[in-house]
Amino acid sequence: MRLDPALWAGKPGLSKLLGALDADSGTTRFVGGAVRDWLLGLPVSDIDLATRLKPDAVIAALERAGIRAVPTGLQHGTVTAVSGGVPHEVTTLRRDVATFGRHAEVAFTDDWQEDARRRDFTINALYADPGTGELIDFFGGLDDLKSRRVRFIGAPLERIAEDHLRILRFFRFSARFAPELDAQGLAACAARANDLMALSRERIRDELLKLLALPSPEPTVAAMLAHDILKPVLPEIAASRLPALAALIAAEGAARVAPDGLRRLAALLPESPPLAAEIAARLKLSNAGKGRLVHAAGRPAVPDDPRALAYSIGAEPTLDRLLLTGDPRAAQWAGPLSHYTRPRLPISGKDLIAMGLPPGPAVSRRLAEVEQLWVAAGFPADRNKTMAIAREVLGVR
Ligand code: ATP
Ligand code: MG
Numbered sequence: 001m002r003l004d005p006a007l008w009a010g011k012p013g014l015s016k017l018l019g020a021l022d023a024d025s026g027t028t029r030f031v032g033g034a035v036r037d038w039l040l041g042l043p044v045s046d047i048d049l050a051t052r053l054k055p056d057a058v059i060a061a062l063e064r065a066g067i068r069a070v071p072t073g074l075q076h077g078t079v080t081a082v083s084g085g086v087p088h089e090v091t092t093l094r095r096d097v098a099t100f101g102r103h104a105e106v107a108f109t110d111d112w113q114e115d116a117r118r119r120d121f122t123i124n125a126l127y128a129d130p131g132t133g134e135l136i137d138f139f140g141g142l143d144d145l146k147s148r149r150v151r152f153i154g155a156p157l158e159r160i161a162e163d164h165l166r167i168l169r170f171f172r173f174s175a176r177f178a179p180e181l182d183a184q185g186l187a188a189c190a191a192r193a194n195d196l197m198a199l200s201r202e203r204i205r206d207e208l209l210k211l212l213a214l215p216s217p218e219p220t221v222a223a224m225l226a227h228d229i230l231k232p233v234l235p236e237i238a239a240s241r242l243p244a245l246a247a248l249i250a251a252e253g254a255a256r257v258a259p260d261g262l263r264r265l266a267a268l269l270p271e272s273p274p275l276a277a278e279i280a281a282r283l284k285l286s287n288a289g290k291g292r293l294v295h296a297a298g299r300p301a302v303p304d305d306p307r308a309l310a311y312s313i314g315a316e317p318t319l320d321r322l323l324l325t326g327d328p329r330a331a332q333w334a335g336p337l338s339h340y341t342r343p344r345l346p347i348s349g350k351d352l353i354a355m356g357l358p359p360g361p362a363v364s365r366r367l368a369e370v371e372q373l374w375v376a377a378g379f380p381a382d383r384n385k386t387m388a389i390a391r392e393v394l395g396v397r
Helices: 014-020 033-039 055-064 112-117 141-146 156-162 165-177 183-191 193-198 201-212 218-226 239-255 261-268 273-282 287-298 306-313 315-324 330-338 349-354 362-376 383-394
Strands: 028-031 048-051 068-073 078-083 086-092 094-099 104-108 126-128 135-137
Touching: 014 055, 014 078, 014 086, 028 033, 033 126, 033 141, 055 068, 055 078, 055 086, 068 086, 094 112, 094 156, 126 141, 135 141, 156 165, 156 183, 165 183, 165 193, 165 201, 165 218, 183 193, 201 218, 201 261, 218 239, 239 261, 239 315, 239 330, 261 287, 261 315, 273 287, 287 315, 306 315, 306 330, 306 362, 315 330, 349 362, 349 383, 362 383
Parallel strands: 048 086
Antiparallel strands: 028 048, 028 126, 068 078, 078 086, 094 104, 126 135
16 A cells, blocks of 8 residues: 655655655655554644664764754654754654653664554554655554554553553544544553553643543543543543533634633633642643633633733633633634733823822722723723823822
């Protein structure tokens, strides 16, 4: 079986890169997600290359061709080649020497099959020759792709012992490609769910948010909850929240808002701001991410002009609230909120003092009152209008 080389013929910088690596002589192949997605007829943005050249030879070849080489993961054999302005990961064929569940020691190899064997799922271990489009499939990935099966290469329990992140990857790729979970894979993931605790929170977070951001993750999340996969990491998520996730996904669709993993996580959590803060810390979310979870859990009401809420809690948490409550205004406000910049109160404490307010702590208090009325008045940018509000607050003419 072959892929049509026209699929990548026009990709910027690619033919120069393949020439530099002498791909025509069989040194280098496409691998992983790009091959899988080309076969499925999906758009491909990231193209990963596997090569028999050792990393120093890759770097030398790129330098000779004037292609920038960034040693992004040199000890693991990965060089990022920036060709035509596009980054491509070029990774030397590897085999595992020792695995530790959270990281592995690798050695370089010339053997394509050894490289394939350390990949996670059969559909992720397909190679394609860049010159001819010929497909190389050691583990039945083509069949699995045809029947939409996400299947571990080798024995699932062993593969999970080697790298625990594969538990979450199994569910993520299944949610993306498979109508049903592979029974053997599911059983192994369920048996080893506690292993997730050995992983860094950042890796769990990234993988989970990617899963939640897929077009329809609910059946997969339901299966994960039914099999206690998330219990070791996020015991707070209860199956009773699944309808809230489904409702959010429908609301995002109706409002034509892009899926967002964090907002979907918010839908799955109990309505408790302190708990949301704790979970945000556990998952090492940014301050903005933490704010979104906490505000979503706090359920602030969205006023007639949602910008009034955006002014105090931010535009993203406001859009989250509209979507999480199924508010029909979400479609109308999604655009304005995504371009929202917080307006500035056009007067300051100095103006109040000039109006006769004695300097002191009262100034900021009165200014806050002015600000509240200014927000209620729709944030007039006009200084004179705002001065009029201030005169009213201070009772001066
Ligand atoms: P995506 O479109 O989500 O990026 P992808 O298949 O490119 O899908 P990546 O996470 O980018 O997935 O990984 C690239 C390839 O590296 C995979 O296709 C797989 O072959 C291999 N791989 C990545 N992570 C693992 C892992 N934890 N264990 C085994 N192989 C892995
Ligand atoms: Mg990828």
